[in-house]
Amino acid sequence: MPQAKLVVERQTHRKKSPFIRFLKQWDIQLMALPALxxxxxxxxxxxxxxxxxxxxxxxxxxxLQSPWVGFKxxxxxxxxxxxxxxMRNTLVISMLKLCIGxxxxxxxxxxxxxxxxxxxxxxxxxxxxxxxxxxxxxxxGFVTSILSTDNGSLNLLLQKxxxxxxxxxxxxxxxxxxxxxxxxxxxxxxGFSSIVYLAAIAGINxxxxxxxxxxxxxxxxxxxxxxxPSIMPVVIVFSILAIGNFLNAGFEDILLLAGNPxxxxxxxxxxxxxxxxxxxxxxxxYATAAGLFxxxxxxxxxxxANYLARRSGNSLW
Amino acid sequence: MAMRLxxxxxxxxxxNYTLLFLLGFxxxxxxxxxxxxSFNSGSDTMLGGITFWPREFTLSNYEVVFKxxxxxxxxxxxxxxxxxxxxxxxxxxxxFAYGMTKxxxxxxxxxxVMCIITMYFSGGLIPSYLLIRELGLMNSFWVMIIPxxxxxxxxxxxxxxxxxxxxxxxxxxxxxGASNWGIFFRIVLPLSGPVIATLSLFTAxxxxxxxxxxxxxxxxxxxxxxxxxxxxxxxxxxxxxxxQNLDSASQGRMGAMRAVTTxxxxxxxxxxxxxxxxxxxxxxxxxxxxxxxxxxxxx
Numbered sequence: 001m002p003q004a005k006l007v008v009e010r011q012t013h014r015k016k017s018p019f020i021r022f023l024k025q026w027d028i029q030l031m032a033l034p035a036l037x038x039x040x041x042x043x044x045x046x047x048x049x050x051x052x053x054x055x056x057x058x059x060x061x062x063x064l065q066s067p068w069v070g071f072k073x074x075x076x077x078x079x080x081x082x083x084x085x086x087m088r089n090t091l092v093i094s095m096l097k098l099c100i101g102x103x104x105x106x107x108x109x110x111x112x113x114x115x116x117x118x119x120x121x122x123x124x125x126x127x128x129x130x131x132x133x134x135x136x137x138x139x140x141g142f143v144t145s146i147l148s149t150d151n152g153s154l155n156l157l158l159q160k161x162x163x164x165x166x167x168x169x170x171x172x173x174x175x176x177x178x179x180x181x182x183x184x185x186x187x188x189x190x191g192f193s194s195i196v197y198l199a200a201i202a203g204i205n206x207x208x209x210x211x212x213x214x215x216x217x218x219x220x221x222x223x224x225x226x227x228x229p230s231i232m233p234v235v236i237v238f239s240i241l242a243i244g245n246f247l248n249a250g251f252e253d254i255l256l257l258a259g260n261p262x263x264x265x266x267x268x269x270x271x272x273x274x275x276x277x278x279x280x281x282x283x284x285x286y287a288t289a290a291g292l293f294x295x296x297x298x299x300x301x302x303x304x305a306n307y308l309a310r311r312s313g314n315s316l317w
Numbered sequence: 318m319a320m321r322l323x324x325x326x327x328x329x330x331x332x333n334y335t336l337l338f339l340l341g342f343x344x345x346x347x348x349x350x351x352x353x354x355s356f357n358s359g360s361d362t363m364l365g366g367i368t369f370w371p372r373e374f375t376l377s378n379y380e381v382v383f384k385x386x387x388x389x390x391x392x393x394x395x396x397x398x399x400x401x402x403x404x405x406x407x408x409x410x411x412x413f414a415y416g417m418t419k420x421x422x423x424x425x426x427x428x429x430v431m432c433i434i435t436m437y438f439s440g441g442l443i444p445s446y447l448l449i450r451e452l453g454l455m456n457s458f459w460v461m462i463i464p465x466x467x468x469x470x471x472x473x474x475x476x477x478x479x480x481x482x483x484x485x486x487x488x489x490x491x492x493x494g495a496s497n498w499g500i501f502f503r504i505v506l507p508l509s510g511p512v513i514a515t516l517s518l519f520t521a522x523x524x525x526x527x528x529x530x531x532x533x534x535x536x537x538x539x540x541x542x543x544x545x546x547x548x549x550x551x552x553x554x555x556x557x558x559x560x561q562n563l564d565s566a567s568q569g570r571m572g573a574m575r576a577v578t579t580x581x582x583x584x585x586x587x588x589x590x591x592x593x594x595x596x597x598x599x600x601x602x603x604x605x606x607x608x609x610x611x612x613x614x615x616x
Contacts, residue, residue: 022423027497031416032428035409038467039435046440046448063447108340114333124341126599131344133594135526137548141587142347144551145354150580151365153350191344195609219326252529259552271442278443279533291441302437 053289059282066285073289082268090269090294093249096182102242104190106235109197110223125198128191140256143184147171171257174266181257181267185250196238200231240309244302247294251275270294348591355379355585359578378585381577388586391543394458395525395590398542402462402524407517409466411509414475415501432469449534460534461527461542471516478512479505515604518597525594543590550586554579 022029053073055066077083108128115121131139146153147170155167170176208226217225251271258267268276270290278287322330349369354362358373366372382388416422417429439445445464454460482505490500506513528544535541541549598605 018423025422028416028419028422031412031419031497031501032422032425035413035416035467035472036428036431038409038463039432039469041452042445042448042464042467043435043439044431046444047438048440049444049448050440052444052447057447059450062451111333111337114330115337120334120337124337126602127341128344129598129602130348130595133522133526133598134348134591135528135544137526137528137544137551138587138591141547141551141583142351144554145351145580145584146347151362151367153346153368156365156368187344190340192609195606199606199610218323219329255529256548274442279446284443284447288441288443291443295438295441299438 050288050292050295052285053292055285057285057288059284069285073286074293076286077290077293082273085265086268086270086273089266090247090249093178093181093254093269094246096178097185097249098242098246100182101186101189102239104186105193106197106231108190109194109201109231110227112194112198113201113227114219114223125191125194128194130191131188132192134188136252136256139184139188140253143180143257144171147180172260172262174263177258177263177266181250181253184257185253196234197231200234201227204230237309240305243308244298244305246301247298351584352588354581355588357581359581362581363578377577378581379589381582382585382589387538388543388546388589390539391541391546392589394540395542395544398458398461399521399524402465403517403521405462406466406468406471406520407513410468410471410516411475411506411513412501413467414472415479415505417472417476418479419497432472435469446533454534456535456537456540458540461524461531464530465523468520471520474516475509475512478509482508511604511607514601515607518601518605521597522594543586547583547586547590550583554583 016024049063052063052066054068054070055063056069056072057063057066112121112124115124147155149155149167149169152167154170155164158164159167168176170180204227208230209222212222212226247270249269249271251269254267254269254272255275258264258272271294274287274291274294277283277290350367353369353371354367355378356374356376357367357371358375359378361367361373417425419425422428440448449455449460449464454463486504486508487500490504495503526544528542528548531541531545532548535545538546
C-alpha cells in the first residue's frame, strides 16, 4: 500500500522542478535543516579545522592566514621524547580495559542469571547501576578517599589484616596506577554494561535448561553449554565495537585519577597528551597533529573491526 | 522451583551468592563511606576508623556547604544547565528525528549520511575548542548547551521509535487537515512518553555530570557548574594532602582543632552533587533498561 502511494506521489511530482518541490515541502524541511546546520557547524567545521595540523596555527592570524608547514608537526610528534611513552600507555591501558573491562559484565550477567531470588537479584542490579550515573569527578573523589593514606578504607583494611605496616600512598605510586584505573573503570561500568547481556540471556528458550537438567547437567555445565553459546552473537557484536573504540583509552578518568604529576610516565595517553599540550600549553597545531594521528589509527581499527564483523555476518554499517 | 540440587550445584549457588553479595558491597561501599564521612565531625574523621557509621554525628559540614555562596551558585548553574540543556536538546532532536521519518523529504538519504559520518569521525578537541572561541561562546552559559543540542545518536533512537507509531493515526489526522508540525506536537509527541523519558534521563545525566567542557570554556567562576567546582576543590585537596604528607605531624595537629576539615567538607559537597541523580535513577530504571536495548539494536 504505502509503496503504491509513493509511486503516485512520484508521478505527480515529476512534472515540477526540484526547486519548487523543495519549496512545497518547506514544513518538513524546516524540521531537518536547522538541525543539520548545527551538525554542520559543530561537527563538520572542526573536521575541516583538522587541517591546521599542517599549519603553524596562531590565534592572531586565524585559520585562513596561518602558514602551511606540511608534516612538520607530525615529525615533531614522532620524534618527541614522550611519543613512545604516550603510545605505550595508550596501548597498555586500552588493552587492559579491553581484556578485563569487556568480559567482566558478561561474567556478572551470567552470575546474576543464576540467582533465583528476584529481590536479591534486583537489589544487586540496582546497586551495580549506580556508579554509571556518577560523574568521574565524584568517582575520582571516592577513589582518592578510599585509597588515601589519611585513614583511607583500603589502607585501614590492609592494616587490620596485617598485610602492611604503614599505609601505602596508592595514588602517587606509578606501579599501582594501571590497576587502579582499570579497577575503577570496571567498578563504574560493570553493572550498566551487563544490561545488554542479561537481556540476551532472558531471550533464551527455557526448555533448553529443562532438557539439560533432566539429562543431569550441572548448573555450571548448563552455563557453558547453553547460556554462553546462546549469547555469543551479542558478545561478538560488542567485542567488535570495543575493538573499534580501542584507542579511546580514557580521558576524564585518567585526567582526574592521575592528578599527581609523578604518575605522568604511566598515565599520559594520546587524549590527555593532546589536552595538555593543546589546551594548557596552547600548541594548537602540534596537538591537532597528535589527535589526527590517533583518529587515523582509530578509523583503520574501525574498518578492520567492520571487516571482521562482515565476515561474521554482523556488519556495523 | 522445587528441584533438588546436587552437592556440586549447592556449592555453586553458595559461591555465586557470596560473590554477588561482595560485589554489591564493593559497588556501594565507596558511596556509603563518603556519605558517612560527610556526616561525621571532620576532626574526628582525622583520628581514623570511620567506615560504616558516623562516630561523631554532625551536620556542620553541610552547614558550611549550604552557606558557601559559590557552591550554591554552582548548584543553581547545574540545575539551570541540566534543565535547559535537556529540554532544548530533546525537543530539537525529536523534531529533527520526526522530519527524518518523512519518506517524501528531499535529500533525506544525504542528510542521514551526513549524520552518520559524525558518529565515526570528529574534528577532535583542539579544532572544536578553537571553533567555540571563534563563535564567541567562551565564558557564556550557552557554551554548555548549544554545541550538544542535536544528538545524532538520540535522533536515530527517536526515529526508530516514531517509525513504530501506527501510520493510520497520522494519516487520519492529516485527513482532518492537521499539518506535519501539528501531527508531531499533538499526536506523535504525546505517544512517545517512554522514549522521551529514557533519552531525557541520559541527556540530563550527561549535563549534570559534565565538568570538562566548562573547565576549558568557562573561566568566570560564577558560571561554573557544581561538578567543575567540585573538581577544582578536590584537586586542591590532593595538593594539600601531599603537603601534609611532607609535614604530617604539624599539619595534623592544626587540622585536629577544626570540626570541619577539607576532607569532610569535600565529601559533603560530593554528596550534594550526587543526591539529585540518586533520587532519580532507581525510579526510571525500567525506562533506561529499555533505552539501552533500543540503543544497542541500532538503526
